[in-house]
Amino acid sequence: MQAVILAAGMGKRLKELTKNNTKCMVKVNGVSLIDRMLHQIEALGLSRIIIVVGYEGNKLIDYISTLHISTPIEFIENPIYDKTNNIYSLSLAKDWLCREDTLLFESDLIFEDSVLEALLNDPRDTLALVDKYESWMDGTCVKLGADDRIEAFVPGKRLVFDERDEYYKTVNIYKFSRHFSETHYVPFLDAYQCALGQNEYYEQVLRVIALLDDPGIAAKRLEGQLWYEIDDIQDLDIAESMFSPDDDEKISLLQGRYGGYWRYPKLLDFCYLVNPYYPTERMKDELRANFDTLLTQYPSGMHINSLLAAKNFSVHEENILVGNGAAELIKSLMGTLRGKTGIIRPTFEEYPNRYSQTEHVVFTPDNKDYSYTADDIMGYFGDKEIENLIVINPDNPSGNYIPKADVLRLVKWCGERGIKAVIDESFVDFADEEDSTIISQDILDANSSLYVMKSISKSYGVPGLRLGVLASGDRETIALMKKDVAIWNINSFAEFYMQISEKYKNDYSQALKKLRAERARFERELAAIPGLRVIPSQANFVMIETAEGISPKALLKALMIKHNLLIKDLTAKTEGGNYLRIAVRNTEDNNALLDALKAELL
Numbered sequence: 001m002q003a004v005i006l007a008a009g010m011g012k013r014l015k016e017l018t019k020n021n022t023k024c025m026v027k028v029n030g031v032s033l034i035d036r037m038l039h040q041i042e043a044l045g046l047s048r049i050i051i052v053v054g055y056e057g058n059k060l061i062d063y064i065s066t067l068h069i070s071t072p073i074e075f076i077e078n079p080i081y082d083k084t085n086n087i088y089s090l091s092l093a094k095d096w097l098c099r100e101d102t103l104l105f106e107s108d109l110i111f112e113d114s115v116l117e118a119l120l121n122d123p124r125d126t127l128a129l130v131d132k133y134e135s136w137m138d139g140t141c142v143k144l145g146a147d148d149r150i151e152a153f154v155p156g157k158r159l160v161f162d163e164r165d166e167y168y169k170t171v172n173i174y175k176f177s178r179h180f181s182e183t184h185y186v187p188f189l190d191a192y193q194c195a196l197g198q199n200e201y202y203e204q205v206l207r208v209i210a211l212l213d214d215p216g217i218a219a220k221r222l223e224g225q226l227w228y229e230i231d232d233i234q235d236l237d238i239a240e241s242m243f244s245p246d247d248d249e250k251i252s253l254l255q256g257r258y259g260g261y262w263r264y265p266k267l268l269d270f271c272y273l274v275n276p277y278y279p280t281e282r283m284k285d286e287l288r289a290n291f292d293t294l295l296t297q298y299p300s301g302m303h304i305n306s307l308l309a310a311k312n313f314s315v316h317e318e319n320i321l322v323g324n325g326a327a328e329l330i331k332s333l334m335g336t337l338r339g340k341t342g343i344i345r346p347t348f349e350e351y352p353n354r355y356s357q358t359e360h361v362v363f364t365p366d367n368k369d370y371s372y373t374a375d376d377i378m379g380y381f382g383d384k385e386i387e388n389l390i391v392i393n394p395d396n397p398s399g400n401y402i403p404k405a406d407v408l409r410l411v412k413w414c415g416e417r418g419i420k421a422v423i424d425e426s427f428v429d430f431a432d433e434e435d436s437t438i439i440s441q442d443i444l445d446a447n448s449s450l451y452v453m454k455s456i457s458k459s460y461g462v463p464g465l466r467l468g469v470l471a472s473g474d475r476e477t478i479a480l481m482k483k484d485v486a487i488w489n490i491n492s493f494a495e496f497y498m499q500i501s502e503k504y505k506n507d508y509s510q511a512l513k514k515l516r517a518e519r520a521r522f523e524r525e526l527a528a529i530p531g532l533r534v535i536p537s538q539a540n541f542v543m544i545e546t547a548e549g550i551s552p553k554a555l556l557k558a559l560m561i562k563h564n565l566l567i568k569d570l571t572a573k574t575e576g577g578n579y580l581r582i583a584v585r586n587t588e589d590n591n592a593l594l595d596a597l598k599a600e601l602l
Contacts, residue, residue, distance in 0.1 A: 002100045003041045006202075007034065007107035008054025008078040008089045013232040022053075022060045024107035026230065028239045033110055033230065034060070038069050040113060044120070046103070048072045050096050052089040054081025080198075087205065088198040091189055097181035101125065106172040110239050111227035115173065119220055125177035127220040128206065131227070133167035136263050138231070140203045141167040142210075148219040153207035168219065170203060171227055180216045184209050224266055224564070238263055247561050254566065259463070261566070268589055270567045273396075273427075273541050275461030276518075276586040277511035283504050287496065294492040301487045308498040309469050315441045318475045321482055322498075324489045326426060326455035326468030330354060332481045333451060333470060337420065339387030344377070346370060346573035348396040348424070361386050368545065369535045370398040370574075374406035378413050389414055392424040394431060397570055397581040399537025401431050407438055411450050419449070426455035426468075427539035429512055430519070444473040451477075458540070460501075460508065465494040515540055519584045525594050526582075531601050543570070546578040555580065555600060563596040 011023030018026065024034035041049060049071050053060050061075055076092045078084065086106070096102070103119070119129050128150065133141055138156055143166050145151045154160075154167065176185060189205050196204075209215045228239045241253035242264065254264070261269045279287075287294075299305070302322070310317040323329035327350060334354035342361050343352050352360055363380045365372040381389065391410065394401040402410070407423060414421040428436045439452050451474065456467035467490065472478050501508075523542055527534045531547040546552055552569045559565040570579035582593065 001044075001103065002047050002096065003044075003049045003103045003105060004090070004093050004096060005034075005037070005049065005051045005105045005107050006086050006089045007060060008052050008057070008081040009086065009108075010055040010082065011108070011231075014230075014236070015233065017233070017236075018055075020056070020059075021063075022056045022107075023230075025056075025060060025063060026236065028110055028230070028236065029244055032063075034064065034107060035067055036110060037105065037107065038064065038067060040111075040116060041103070041105075042069055042071050043113075044103075044116065046071060047100060048074060050074045050076060050093050051107075052076045052078055052093055054078035054089065057081075084198040085200050087189070087193060087200040087202045090202040091193060091198075094181075094186045094189060097176060098178060098186055101178050102174075102176045102181065104174040104176060106229075108230050109172060109227060110230065110243055111171075111173070112225050114225045115171070115222065115227050118222060118225060119173065119175055122175075122220050124218055124220070125175070126180040126217045127175045128217060129171040129173040129175075129222065130168035130219045131171055131222040131265070133164055133169045134262070134265055135164070137169045139172075139229070140170045140201070140207075142170060142219060144168055144219050144221075148221065150206075150210045150215065150217060150219050153203055153210050155201075155204070155207070168221065171222065172229065175220075176217075184212075184216045226265070247557055251557060251560050254560070266564050268565050268585070268592060270565060270583045270585065270589075270593060271581075272463070273458050273539075273583050274463055275459060275511060275515060275540060276584070276589070277514045278461045278508055280504065280507045280511075283500070283507070286500055287493065290496060294496055297492055299488055299490060299492040299495045302482050302485070302489065305490060305495055305498065306482070308495065312498055312501055313439045313469065313471060315439060315444060315471055319441070319444050319473065319478060320469055320471045321478050321485075322490055323468040323470065323485065324494075325457060325466040326424075326453055326470075328485060328489065329453060329468050329470045329481070332484045333422065333453070333477075335484070336477055336480065337388045340385055342377075342381045342384065342386040342389040342419075344372065344391065344395065346397055346570065347390075348392055349573075351390050351392075351422075351424075365400075369400070370395075370543075371400045371535075372402075374402050374410040377410060386419060388420045388422065390422045390424070392426070394427045394537065394539040396427065396539065397541065397543050397568070397573060397579070398535060399427075399539045399541060399543055401433075401538035403433055404436050404438060408443070411438070411443075411447050415447055415449055420451065420474075421447070421449060422451045422453065424453040426453065426458045427541075428454075429459045430515055430540045431538040432516060439469075439471045444471060446473070448473040450474075461511075462497060465497055466490070467494045467497065515584060518587055518590065521587075522584055522590045522594075525590075526597070529594070529597050529601055532597070540584045542582050542584065544580045544582060546580065548578070550578065550601070552578055552580045555597075558600050559593075559596055563592075563599075565593055565596055567593075 007024050011018035025032045078089045141154045142150050143152045192205050244250035305322045306317045309320045309322045345364050411421045451472045454469050457463035523534050531550045533545040535543045556569045568581040
């Protein structure tokens with residue numbers, strides 16, 4: 001068996017990275033794509049490697065000569081690489097295809113060794129390696145029938161996105177038997193080029209072959225093995241995190257993205273916090289039905305969106321402000337505060353990070369649950385010189401909850417002392433207490449120094465819309481902040497979501513009931529695992545203390561590397577304590593985490 005690598009392309013989308021060298025010479029974690037691929041192929045003990053070069057071909061040949069590859073390498077030059085596509089590059093190697101069984105690669109790939117093992121261990125002699133289609137993928141897909149028969153090759157420009165669940169993406173690694181090349185691929189390759197020219201993709205030939213009664217090629221589905229195709233700098237950035245040889249660095253790079261995990265195949269994210277039961281399919285259908293309009297029309301300005309928020313939360317427009325996520329509003333609000341600010345730790349660091357550390361007055365509960373009451377807060381800060389107090393309720397990461405009546409006592413206590421009370425109730429809808437919000441016109445009117453923050457992303461399960469609101473009795477500050485943020489600070493999709501949300505209030509209530517029930521079940525199951533102590537939570541996450549000898553960092557690493565599960569290590573937040581935070585997802589996902597924890601701890 002031999003290998004053929006197509007490496008003639010220019011890689012224009014990688015910009016300056018391919019200005020003076022080929023695409024496959026770009027490095028991922030310090031190792032070039034071609035270096036990694038050639039050493040992986042060499043380990044297979046093949047008879048030879050044929051490489052089709054073009055753009056900066058001499059530079060690539062010279063570079064490969066420094067890699068100490070012992071497998072014989074043959075180079076073929078594509079002199080018109082800038083006028084042709086890879087169908088022509090492969091046609092230059094067609095005589096080699098007919099000499100021996102062949103592994104065919106495109107040179108812009110990075111993959112685990114297990115990807116090649118899956119292909120080579122399959123006894124079928126001619127295979128297209130495929131993986132389940134994900135929304136971020138680009139290029140040719142296939143539809144599969146019984147026994148992995150390829151029913152159709154579908155070019156990227158002809159994908160029907162409503163049928164995306166039926167697609168498998170070609171990995172651009174193939175196994176061709178010599179017989180298949182002689183009787184199928186090469187004859188069709190010649191005919192296709194004669195008919196349609198040389199500026200095509202070689203997979204178009206396979207598309208025609210798949211129409212035969214006996215196409216001679218089947219699909220090999222990957223089952224979680226990692227691979228990535230690198231076309232641009234974002235692909236390169238993602239590949240750096242996926243294929244980092246250092247597990248700690250891999251996790252650090254992944255966490256440092258702060259989202260976008262839909263680009264990571266099969267990763268289950270238990271770190272970031274959303275509502276797994278909302279929005280409903282019907283609400284999503286309504287959003288989809290209006291996609292064209294929302295994509296192509298400007299959103300309304302701040303005044304109209306404030307009216308929408310006022311309608312949704314039953315307050316006056318002058319008392320509420322819409323933000324591009326709560327983070328935008330936190331930044332703006334913290335910029336209006338002056339003087340010492342009371343903070344309860346551990347906490348959501350966005351608030352203290354937006355305020356001078358020299359102005360922090362910190363209360364840390366003196367118990368292993370990090371629990372506290374309104375009276376604890378008033379007792380601690382009663383003799384402190386503070387002008388502002390920030391309370392997250394339920395708190396993040398502890399899940400500690402202060403009942404509504406006690407929050408109102410705390411707000412009144414602050415008002416009597418001239419303290420501005422910032423209450424973040426982003427998770428309050430998940431509390432067992434049904435009427436838990438303090439966003440109410442009566443409450444705002446009675447408390448001119450009250451500021452209530454709410455993240456729509458977390459409660460309503462729409463983090464991609466980036467929505468948050470701030471409600472306050474301080475109309476002057478609200479008006480000031482409306483001038484501080486951009487007039488078009490939310491997009492049309494977020495505006496439309498607010499426009500229709502009232503119709504789905506009953507569905508939202510049902511989703512909250514499902515979440516509470518699943519949280520209770522999840523807490524029971526977690527508590528039954530030896531070495532884990534569950535701190536009761538009123539949010540859509542659970543804080544856990546691990547027993548002595550169980551490192552949160554080591555457990556996080558095992559779950560990420562071995563099980564593709566991401567959780568939150570709280571070591572830095574709890575000054576070395578053995579704590580983790582785990583989001584509450586749906587039952588199926590939660591069970592996957594439970595199984596992984598049992599595998600690591602039992």
